[in-house]
Amino acid sequence: MESEKNDYHFSFFKPTTESSRRNRNMVIQFVLIWAIAIFGFQILLKILEKPTPEPAYIVYETYWGDIQAGNIELTNLQNVGQSALSVLGKVAIEPEYRQALDNAVSWMAWNIADSTQKQRLIVAVKEFEDIASVTEVITDDLYVGQKNQLIPILQEIFNLHPNDVRGKIAALEVKSSLMRSFNTESRKIFEEAMELYLIHNRSVLTDTKFLGFPFHYFYTAVFLLILFVGITWLYCVRTDMFNKKYGIED
Amino acid sequence: MKKTLLPVILLSIPGILQAATASTQLEGGFKVGPSIILITILILFVLVGIFFRAKDTTDFYAAGRGISRVGSGMAIASNWMSAASFLGMAALMYGSGYHGLAYVVGWTGGYVLLLILMAGQIRKYGKYTAADFIGDRYYSKSLRAVGAIIAILISISYCVGQFGGIGLMFKWVMGIDYKLAVIIGGTVVLTYTLISGMLGVTKNMQIQYVIIIISFLIPLFILTAKFDYFWLLPQIGYGSVVSDVVAGLPINETKELINSLGHDYAIVPSPEFAMPWDPSTGKTFFQWIAIAFSLMIGTAGLPHVIQRFYVVPKARDARWSVVWGLFFISILYWSAPAYAAFGKILSAHPEVGTLAKDAIVVYTAQLGDIHPLIVGLLAAGGVSAAFSTVSGLLVAGSSAFAHDLYYKVINPNASARKQLLYARLATILMAIIVAVLALQSFALIGQLVAVAFSLAGCTIFPLFLLGIWWSGSNRQGAIAGLITGGTVSAIAITYFIAGKSGLQLPAHEFISYWLEAWYFAWIGAPLAILVHIIVSKLTEETPLEIRKFLIEKVHG
Structure with a gap:
């Protein structure tokens, strides 16, 4: 009675039969492949990564000191303005950062413009703001027409090529109320925004292309799923083979 | 300080008004074509449900164990591919870039564990x-009883996100208020579930899978072809879209392609979309790992997923149905990131403004100027995805109540008829609770659903894992493990709800980060397993008959 009581103990790590032992080994193999493929790769990504600034950040970083000191050259101010527009073109900027960035590009536009450009700019911006405030749909002809008048002025001020999408973005971000001052608080938030949105974790794994993808993205979004289906398929095939070999009925 | 300035700023910037008009334009009013498609699909579901109506309790719970492997795989996929997969995943990638891929990996990788360790x-x-x-x-x-209550809680938690998705799609199709849309959508899915019962639902699930996958893929083929990418296999073709987002796309390279609002198909360089744990997303490496891990073990602990294995005739079929199920699921999961990538470029112009992330799949198709009827089919697919999952969850939850709680614990003499009645009453009650919670819009769909996964990972997963693989796992260990997992879950969920209600509890930031509601199982599950093992070792051993059963029947 006592011996029966001590029988029938079973554990994954202490299999009682040959088939259980083989099954345990197979499970360990597959779980290891699974875990290393998922977590090992992400850890590798983390180890290799390096905070890498976008070219727009390098331009900003080079000339920001001059802007703060108040001795920036116009061409360089244009370049920093372009950098700020690079951030404003990104999707989903936090509202407080957008405000500081709007302030920066509005102030820069005003300071870059010569007296003639200033006059054209303020008129065009104000007229666009007036129309925008009463426009219900953004495809409205009047709204689009006024916006199209403002775009070339800003392209000229920021020295942007017509193919550069930032010219069109500028028309929506330059505000008449934000042109005349760019105070210390806004500048601080602007600095934070530039650092937050223009520096990214990159490595050889993110910069190598594979089938059009950045490699790491392909690996995680496509390959891992193929691997999962492959593991499950192989597990089933091998389990069927084992069961047949050991005469196990399902 | 930044926050105090905000209201003034918002009032002073006309640009904010423009953003609102752009998204309103996309939202539109009542849409006739999409409404007809949606109603047709719903009627089809109900008719098929009536045709395969549940006749008795065995049918209601486990569909008579008469479903083939491929069919069961499709049912697994349909049951699985919820609003979180259809709408929520693209939303997470659209909003948080590479971080969203943790959900893709978590929601597929878990099937490997499920198969190898349990199915x-x-x-x-x-x-x-x-x-x-x-x-x-x-x-x-x-x-x-505790297991039944946890199963009910998991079902409710899982359903909240689904009702949110149903509400968003009904809102888009009918041009009505979100709250009204949740109530209408919830009523329809409840009626459907009650009528069809488990057998009908299982049969329906194969039809639903086909509808879900077709509606999801057609717009993607069109988008990749239209914007000049490799359209024959959009799941690979969108790789160039991702690279375009990263490197930026000047206007001259897009051959005058525009979105439906007239904006150029162009974007400034936006590496934050694809680079890992980008600072601008506010997400970290730890969160990526914790989410992937929690979702994977949660997958292997979800009652409505586990329950699918009872509907196949043999263990071999259960195993193969996982392979098929995972393959069918992966077709959607390979495709979802493509919507996020296209959505990023098509909504890049500031005029588009802030879009509801959970509807980004539909907005992307709209911005890509795809025919309204096809966009309508896409929205109907979203509803269908939510429907198939909700019906499975309501059945799992109601059967936990009627079968496990009422019949097995409270009233063992209850007739089959009475059990079925209680199952139906529980379904109605659960649907009402879920609708009330869904109206609060606590978080994104994907995140809400992830709460259910962490809950399952902390509670059910350890019980199954140790219960199957270790004869030494006993009642005392199970209770101790459940208390541990349950406590971690309760802390995480309490902090989450408190945070949403504006309450600051002690160490709020610390707990909210390390035990966030969508990934608290990263620590909760290992702790529960550890406590379960220690207590089992210290207490009396498992009865002989259970050990005998495990060796002879389960592992024999």
Whole structure:
């Protein structure tokens, strides 16, 4: 009675039969492949990564000191303005950062413009703001027409090529109320925004292309799923083979 | 300081008004074509449901165990591919870039664990529900009751996100208020679930899978072809879209392609979309790992997923149905990131403004100027995805109540008719609770659903894992493990709800980060397993008959 009581103990790590032992080994193999493929790769990504600034950040970083000191050259101010527009073109900027960035590009536009450009700019911006405030749909002809008048002025001020999408973005971000001052608080938030949105974790794994993808993205979004289906398929095939070999009925 | 300036700023910037008009334009009013498609699909579901109506309790719970492997795989996929997969995943990638891929990996990688560690053994064990297994394996009526209650809580938590998705799609199709849309959508899915019962739902699920996958893929083929990418296999073709987002796309390279609002198909360089744990997303490496891990073990602990293995005739079929199920699921998961990538470029112009992330799949198709009827089919697919999952969850939850709680614990003499009545009453009650919670819009769909996964990972997963693989796992260990997992869950969920209600609890930031509601299982599950093992070792051993059953029937 006592011996029966001590029988029938079973554990994954202490299999009682040959088939259980083989099954345990197979499970360990597959779980290891699974875990290393998922977590090992992400850890590798983390180890290799390096905070890498976008070219727009390098331009900003080079000339920001001059802007703060108040001795920036116009061409360089244009370049920093372009950098700020690079951030404003990104999707989903936090509202407080957008405000500081709007302030920066509005102030820069005003300071870059010569007296003639200033006059054209303020008129065009104000007229666009007036129309925008009463426009219900953004495809409205009047709204689009006024916006199209403002775009070339800003392209000229920021020295942007017509193919550069930032010219069109500028028309929506330059505000008449934000042109005349760019105070210390806004500048601080602007600095934070530039650092937050223009520096990214990159490595050889993110910069190598594979089938059009950045490699790491392909690996995680496509390959891992193929691997999962492959593991499950192989597990089933091998389990069927084992069961047949050991005469196990399902 | 930044925050105090905000209201003034918002009032002073006309640009904010423009943003609102752009998204309103996309939202539109009542849409006739999409409404007809949606209604047709819903009627089809109900008719098929009536045709395969449940006749008795065995049918209601486990569909008579008469479903083929491929069919069961499709049912697994349909049951699985919820609003979180259809709408929520693209939303997470659209909003948080590479971080969103943790959900893709988590929601597929879990199937490997489920298959290798559980599927065949669960079928061999031969119970109907998760609570059935827990009550039997741990020889405890109380644990059966607790298991049933946890299953109900998981079902409710999982359903909240689904109702949110249904609400968003009904809102888009009918041009009505979100709250009204949740109530209408919830009523329809409840009616459908009540009528069809489990057998009807299983049969429907194969039809639903086909509808879901077709509606999801057609717009993607069109988008890749239209914007000049490799359209024959959009799941690979969108790789160039991702690279375009990263490197930026000047206007001259897009051959005058525009979105439906007239904006150029162009974007400034936006590496934050694809680079890992980008600072601008506010997400970290730890969160990526914690989410992927929690979702994976949660997958292997979800009662409505585990329950699918009872509907196949043999353990071998249970195993192969996972392979098929995962393959069918992956077709959607390979495709979802493409919507996020296209959505990023098509909504890049500031005029588009802030879009509801959970509807980004539909907005992307709209911005890509795809025919409204096809966009309507896409929205109907979203509803269908939510429907198939909700019906499965309501059945799992109601059967946990009627079968595991009422019949097995409260009233063992209850007739089959009475059990079915209680199952239906529980379904109605659950749907009402879910609708009330969905109206609060606590978080994104994907995140809300992830809460259910962490809950399952902390509670059910350890019970199944140790219950199947270790004869030494006993009742006392199970209780201790459940208390541990339950406590971690309760802390995480309490902090989450408190945070949403504006309350600051002690160490709020610390707990909210390390035990966030969508990934608290990263620590909760290992702790529960550890406590379960220690207590089992210190207490009396598992009864002989259970050990014998495990060796002879489950692992024999």
